[in-house]
Amino acid sequence: MASGRIGVYDSATKRVIPLIAGVDPIHDSKDSPWPGIKMEHYQVESVSTPEVSTSSFLAGLCLSADDRAALGSPSNCVRVKPEEMMVVGPGKIPAQESIGNIEFLVMEIAPTYLTWAAEGLVTGDHFDPSAYWQFRDDQLRHIVLAMHHELLAGFPSGRLFGEYMGLSFTTTLLTKHSPTAQRTSGYRGGLSPAKLRLVKAFVNENLTSSLSLTDIAKLVQMGPCHFARAFKESTGLSPHQYVLRRRIDRAVEMLKDERSSLAGIAYDLGFSSQGHFTTVFRKFTGTQPSNYREHLLSSKQMSTWRSTQSASGGGTSQ
Numbered sequence: 001m002a003s004g005r006i007g008v009y010d011s012a013t014k015r016v017i018p019l020i021a022g023v024d025p026i027h028d029s030k031d032s033p034w035p036g037i038k039m040e041h042y043q044v045e046s047v048s049t050p051e052v053s054t055s056s057f058l059a060g061l062c063l064s065a066d067d068r069a070a071l072g073s074p075s076n077c078v079r080v081k082p083e084e085m086m087v088v089g090p091g092k093i094p095a096q097e098s099i100g101n102i103e104f105l106v107m108e109i110a111p112t113y114l115t116w117a118a119e120g121l122v123t124g125d126h127f128d129p130s131a132y133w134q135f136r137d138d139q140l141r142h143i144v145l146a147m148h149h150e151l152l153a154g155f156p157s158g159r160l161f162g163e164y165m166g167l168s169f170t171t172t173l174l175t176k177h178s179p180t181a182q183r184t185s186g187y188r189g190g191l192s193p194a195k196l197r198l199v200k201a202f203v204n205e206n207l208t209s210s211l212s213l214t215d216i217a218k219l220v221q222m223g224p225c226h227f228a229r230a231f232k233e234s235t236g237l238s239p240h241q242y243v244l245r246r247r248i249d250r251a252v253e254m255l256k257d258e259r260s261s262l263a264g265i266a267y268d269l270g271f272s273s274q275g276h277f278t279t280v281f282r283k284f285t286g287t288q289p290s291n292y293r294e295h296l297l298s299s300k301q302m303s304t305w306r307s308t309q310s311a312s313g314g315g316t317s318q
Contacts, residue, residue, distance in 0.1 A: 004030025034162025036110030
């Protein structure tokens with residue numbers, strides 16, 4: 001099996017096989033920094049899969065389907081429609097066959113994310129997806145599409161984005177689709193001023209590192225779910241949004257030094273490439289870092305010229 005592919009266990013052959021055997025994904029997340037999360041983008045027509053099992057959650061989102069599109073067992077195929085979600089696991093996945101042309105995304109999420117999400121719910125992490133094999137959910141669809149967009153952009157938001165979105169997915173899944181009623185715990189409020197200062201200092205000191213949601217949460221002795229919620233309440237930003245904003249703030253200062261190359265700044269701030277740095281910088285500032293630097297140099301040159309003119313008496317009225 002290709003490295004990084006979503007795999008399932010085939011008990012008949014006693015080996016791990018790709019989720020969709022014999023079909024290469026259009027896109028996949030094999031180069032992603034997301035721990036415990038994989039995503040693949042497929043377009044298939046009439047494929048069959050054997051009975052397999054998985055230790056993770058598998059969430060599928062139909063992007064498009066023709067009029068014949070259906071999915072299920074040979075004796076019980078059901079229509080597949082765009083925007084419908086399909087969720088299964090952990091556990092056995094019965095043999096399936098698809099009919100017609102179907103384009104879809106599939107995301108694998110490690111059970112760890114369910115454990116994180118459960119800390120903020122009263123009834124724990126029990127979830128049986130068998131009753132929710134096929135449904136519509138705008139929140140879950142938005143999360144999957146956001147992950148796909150991040151994949152296509154080359155993962156510019158890094159590890160924290162994947163962790164935060166994986167946590168958001170499992171929290172929504174538990175809250176809205178668990179067989180038993182779920183409600184959030186009594187936890188309320190943001191971080192204390194002391195904890196917020198500690199987190200901000202830690203982020204500032206580690207902007208060049210691949211920051212982890214779990215590591216930051218442990219710093220203030222909180223679980224990832226509670227920390228993410230409290231941090232956003234305190235700052236108005238999710239952890240990954242805050243880290244990106246701080247990296248861009250630092251980049252703005254670094255761009256003032258003409259000796260610093262754009263590639264060097266990208267590397268120093270923990271971006272995977274200059275292209276990723278440019279994408280994020282443009283998202284936050286509305287312009288590319290090269291254009292921003294040109295503006296800084298132009299403003300500096302104009303300021304120098306005015307100072308020279310003023311010192312020499314040039315440009316004054318006679």
